[in-house]
Amino acid sequence: MASIELRNIRKVFGSTIVLPDISFTVREDEFVVLVGPSGCGKSTILRTIAGLETPTSGEVWIGGKNITEVHPRDRDVAMVFQSYALYPHLSVYDNMAFGLRMRKFAESEIDKRVREAAAFFQLDELLQRKPKQLSGGQRQRVALGRAVVRNPSTFLFDEPLSNLDAKLRAHTRTEIARLHKRLKTSMVYVTHDQIEAMTMGERIVVLKDGEIQQIDTPLNVYRKPANRFVAGFIGSPAMNFIPGTREGGSLRTDFCKFELLAATQSAAKSSITLGLRPEQILLGPAQNGHVGFNLLVDVVEPMGNELLVYGRAGTQSLVVRCDPKAAIAIDQTVPMHFDPQAVHYFDGENEKALPIS
Ligand SMILES: Nc1ncnc2c1ncn2[C@@H]1O[C@H](COP(=O)(O)OP(=O)(O)OP(=O)(O)O)[C@@H](O)[C@H]1O
Ligand SMILES: [Mg+2]
Numbered sequence: 001m002a003s004i005e006l007r008n009i010r011k012v013f014g015s016t017i018v019l020p021d022i023s024f025t026v027r028e029d030e031f032v033v034l035v036g037p038s039g040c041g042k043s044t045i046l047r048t049i050a051g052l053e054t055p056t057s058g059e060v061w062i063g064g065k066n067i068t069e070v071h072p073r074d075r076d077v078a079m080v081f082q083s084y085a086l087y088p089h090l091s092v093y094d095n096m097a098f099g100l101r102m103r104k105f106a107e108s109e110i111d112k113r114v115r116e117a118a119a120f121f122q123l124d125e126l127l128q129r130k131p132k133q134l135s136g137g138q139r140q141r142v143a144l145g146r147a148v149v150r151n152p153s154t155f156l157f158d159e160p161l162s163n164l165d166a167k168l169r170a171h172t173r174t175e176i177a178r179l180h181k182r183l184k185t186s187m188v189y190v191t192h193d194q195i196e197a198m199t200m201g202e203r204i205v206v207l208k209d210g211e212i213q214q215i216d217t218p219l220n221v222y223r224k225p226a227n228r229f230v231a232g233f234i235g236s237p238a239m240n241f242i243p244g245t246r247e248g249g250s251l252r253t254d255f256c257k258f259e260l261l262a263a264t265q266s267a268a269k270s271s272i273t274l275g276l277r278p279e280q281i282l283l284g285p286a287q288n289g290h291v292g293f294n295l296l297v298d299v300v301e302p303m304g305n306e307l308l309v310y311g312r313a314g315t316q317s318l319v320v321r322c323d324p325k326a327a328i329a330i331d332q333t334v335p336m337h338f339d340p341q342a343v344h345y346f347d348g349e350n351e352k353a354l355p356i357s
Helices: 042-050 092-102 107-120 136-149 166-183 194-200 218-223 228-233 262-267
Strands: 004-013 016-026 031-035 057-062 077-080 154-158 186-191 203-208 211-216 240-247 250-252 257-259 271-276 291-302 307-313 316-322 333-338 344-347
Touching: 004 042, 016 042, 016 057, 016 186, 016 211, 031 042, 031 194, 042 057, 042 077, 042 154, 042 186, 077 136, 092 107, 092 136, 107 136, 136 166, 166 186, 166 194, 186 194, 194 218, 203 218, 203 228, 211 218, 211 228, 228 240, 228 271, 228 344, 240 316, 307 333
Parallel strands: 031 186, 031 203, 077 154, 154 186
Antiparallel strands: 004 016, 004 057, 203 211, 240 250, 240 271, 250 257, 271 344, 291 307, 291 333, 307 316
16 A cells, blocks of 8 residues: 655646646545546656656655656556557466566466456456457456556556446446455546546546646535536536626626625626536526526436436526426426525636635
8 A cells, every 4th residue: 555646747748738737645545536638638647657757847756755766667556548458369367467477476376366356357257268359348357457466556547448338337437446445555547537537536636738626525526616617527417607797796697687695796806607507407486595587498308317408598508407207398488596505606717616605
């Protein structure tokens, strides 16, 4: 078990600054997810921890030691990639044993570890097959098994599930969660799938353009996004953003006007973006200080467990998450409302979240 610490990591490729200045710590038993859009620097961070990339400046510490200059082979780190990179001519068994043989482990120890990992990932029956005789999900489990047999202090995963179909993804996601529960080592998991981020991470690091936007538990990131980017990136369907203007103590948008809370008022400038999660818009007439408006419905998506209703309020497009039994039809105008004390406000210029209390 070992903690991971990135201290002011800067990475420049040619004239491109990929990571301006990244610092964060992963506790020795923690599962941290790095999430962000394509090209934001997730793989570069992981590769820097593994030693496959040298930082332009800054330090990587693992288990209390500065390992910035240590060769990747001598870091106690195993990395699992999106492409499984198995040796095609070797059996499943030999693929898993390969790294240990390189490190001159005794065959008896190798055999013990390979069989243990094979049992954990349900590969027992497949040990003599070649990779091309396996399904994508089975190959990915071999890649996971190969990382596990090394018994490293730290695991790094770079989108290991993105080649799998939805069902296998969900299954393997649970397997990795179980693996973490069993091994209790530090794990850093990269994804741009926000469901993986929400369900797997003890903490999430949300990145944009090589900069950390927020580090927090999944629920805090969802409930208290630090800025508009985080608010829009985490959550599906995404939060509705409504441009607004401050008029004295009120906020005016295209379809509503209401009194701002004192805390929001005191921090706000003239331009404010209102943020409404699809489930924060409620069906029915306003009551108890809620703000009401009418939605002209244009699309209805019955999802089974919920009903997604798309429509317009004034010129503003909105999506609303409703009870699956709600009777809502296309071209209907339905009353909706929201609680102004429970929703989100962002500075219209710098996009930071404004306080509500
Ligand atoms: N060897 C390199 N030379 C030049 N630019 C690079 C190199 N490696 C990565 N980059 C650039 O650095 C940025 C970050 O790349 P990185 O692979 O870390 O992104 P990512 O967040 O993992 O994206 P994805 O989700 O698509 O995998 C990208 O703009 C990429 O083009
Ligand atoms: Mg990547």
